[in-house]
Amino acid sequence: MDTIKQYISENKERLLAELIALLKIPSVSADSKYKKDVLKTADFILESLKKAGCDKVELCETPGYPIIYGEKIIDKNLPTVLVYGHYDVQPADPLELWDSPPYEPVIKKTEIHPEGAIFARGSCDDKGQMFMHVKALEYMTSKGKLPCNVKFMIEGEEEVGSESLSWFVPRNKEKLANDVILISDTGMIANDIPSITTGLRGLSYVEVEVTGPNRDLHSGLYGGAVANPINVLTKMIASLHDENNHITIPDFYDKVEDLSTSERAEMAKAPFSLNDYKKALDIDAVYGEKDYSTNERNSIRPTLDVNGIWGGYTGEGAKTVIASKAYAKISMRLVPNQDWKEITQLFKTHFESIAPKGVKVAVTPHHGGQGYVTPIDNVGYKAASKAYETTFGKTPIPQRSGGSIPIVALFEQELKSKTILMGFGLNSDAIHSPNEHFGIWNYLKGIETIPYFYKYFTELSK
């Protein structure tokens, strides 16, 4: 299959130009002012799948943004790969921290990406990684190299909780029937240390609102005599972790799996430099749950982080006001076996119970999803591992990720198939942050590796 390298070499400029065209559309699902752009992106994906050789493409209406479905069935007796990805992106805020506009992609070289990286919102998460699959399909169909059936399901609400996908999947089990699900929406350790993600954390995302007096008050006339919603909110949030950075919500850890000493020893073998980690983030110390290493804290342990907080006067200068309301957005990353709906309820019950007199508290769940673990002894994992071996010359390391793709647990439940997470991004790619980028080397390496997955999966499934 040497021709894939040749194909990439001959088509490199076009492969980049097409991705750049896709990145120019600001498909922010969280903000309704981008609705037209999100829909335009859906059309872009539909056309791309058609051109890549799908026999059938459909824009599937949902209660929210459409899901793009595509398929090429070559033989019902051959296995079927279902590719999942998303065409929506995170908001680009804070805009002022971007070195170039988020929707005007530019290619720049970096220390980690000496061959250049594309800087744009969504370049890695997930337009770039999803588009690798479209381009790999294009190669396989145009060169007669597709060894099995393939289906695509690309959604537009991953960054806001995949609600419409949760509605769509149970209603389309037959259409989506498959032997393995393939996703590129995670990362690998380094360009010379390929890895396959075998675990994802679950997620519960809530918004809290604390209301004190019915109007903003003069802090001189009322200060010290009424509950200040901002002070109260900080006290409530602070109490959610104890002095060892354990989460204090009752029953929160009940279902958390304790890894054995040998499992933790195995994890500790993954290459990791604490000094490089601190240097890259410009911090003098890491911070987290007592008795766990950094790699454990962000993969096998649940967390609780405030993702946003606001209230009172935040403009220039000073205003002596006691705000009527204060708000925070809080998310919990969960480990397998923790049920996100149960955890959301535990949070709500606890947070409401710790509100002092003098304020009212409202907790609104945003969205969530279950964690997931892929066993490494299944055919899909083995095929992926061989594919990396072929193109990287190294056996990839199985690795648990701290991130969440809530929909993966639903796929297993509804479609009864395993998901393989072949990620080609790097942690340093700044996904969800200003200056998100995706290495050109990584993009092309993904396109190169994916066809081998199809080849080995078909062979190993016989």
Added chain:
Amino acid sequence: MDTIKQYISENKERLLAELIALLKIPSVSADSKYKKDVLKTADFILESLKKAGCDKVELCETPGYPIIYGEKIIDKNLPTVLVYGHYDVQPADPLELWDSPPYEPVIKKTEIHPEGAIFARGSCDDKGQMFMHVKALEYMTSKGKLPCNVKFMIEGEEEVGSESLSWFVPRNKEKLANDVILISDTGMIANDIPSITTGLRGLSYVEVEVTGPNRDLHSGLYGGAVANPINVLTKMIASLHDENNHITIPDFYDKVEDLSTSERAEMAKAPFSLNDYKKALDIDAVYGEKDYSTNERNSIRPTLDVNGIWGGYTGEGAKTVIASKAYAKISMRLVPNQDWKEITQLFKTHFESIAPKGVKVAVTPHHGGQGYVTPIDNVGYKAASKAYETTFGKTPIPQRSGGSIPIVALFEQELKSKTILMGFGLNSDAIHSPNEHFGIWNYLKGIETIPYFYKYFTELSK
């Protein structure tokens, strides 16, 4: 001195019309687009003082807006009263919450003001209250009733920190020499419960910034493994109060005066309905420092309130981000003897000391001012008390206010005289808020009461 009642009765329409003309000029000192109007207002005051009988009036240039000075010296051996007030007003925003345009005064009856109130920005704070003094002077000079010397100093920057006044006063000590300073820029308990403000709190206002990682991070990949600046900020702010709502900054209370049991008992006599207070604010409980009443908490005790907080994603929907930075604006109301510069330094030292490893903390002082207490056994207080007794038929209650007028401490320091705070406004007059108003009864009662202050102050000074 029955003739003052008669004078008011005969001149009522003109007294109102002149104030309304003054209120029509939008003298917003905070916004440079109103510069012409602020200067026009200064001229209006100058002319008013001339017409009211001052022998000498001056528009005194300063680095900012001019200070209007006026005097009538009848006998160097008689005492001198210095009247202070301000002709600038707060911005009117948010405009959409006004029932009538802020600079088109209208008279409307309300439950509290059955005789009508003038609705306009500045009607109470401080144009209406300051103008009472001009009209009282007019009465005294025109009817040969001025018993002592009088000086006026009316500034145009009170709502933005009185910087030019702080520059002017030390440079004009001789011109401003006086035996008592008289200010109407505070309130009283109710129209049938006259009170005199005897204490003002000081203020220290700071801004804090907590920096964690050098960029916003994905909360899945980094959550639980690095210090989240928002979580850290909430923990730091929460730790500034203990479980009894005492402030935990070391040495913070060192200079706070402990009131005696009898002084506190005296304070407790002021009419106050906790139920009405809670109902007006729609809260189910008050909240504050243990072992102190609501009226003590917002007057004789220092406080620490967050006036604004922000960080991370605060838009619509959800974003799973760990912010690089989190911010808060924090103000402390101080009681007499607490030095605001010392307290600001104590805050800074303490707040920096409690920062955990993994974050950097910056504390930036905004501004501040000293608190003030008028002893009730001095001649000025006694004269004011007798004046209220004469016109209200009741002894006024001495009352500490939770608010701050930082310039009062400067007057004592530079001019060595006590300030008497004869306020005729009510808390419900909505100063600094939409629909500011001032009762016609209160305006006229002020004009009626002020000449008695001059009378009794002169008599008691003999």
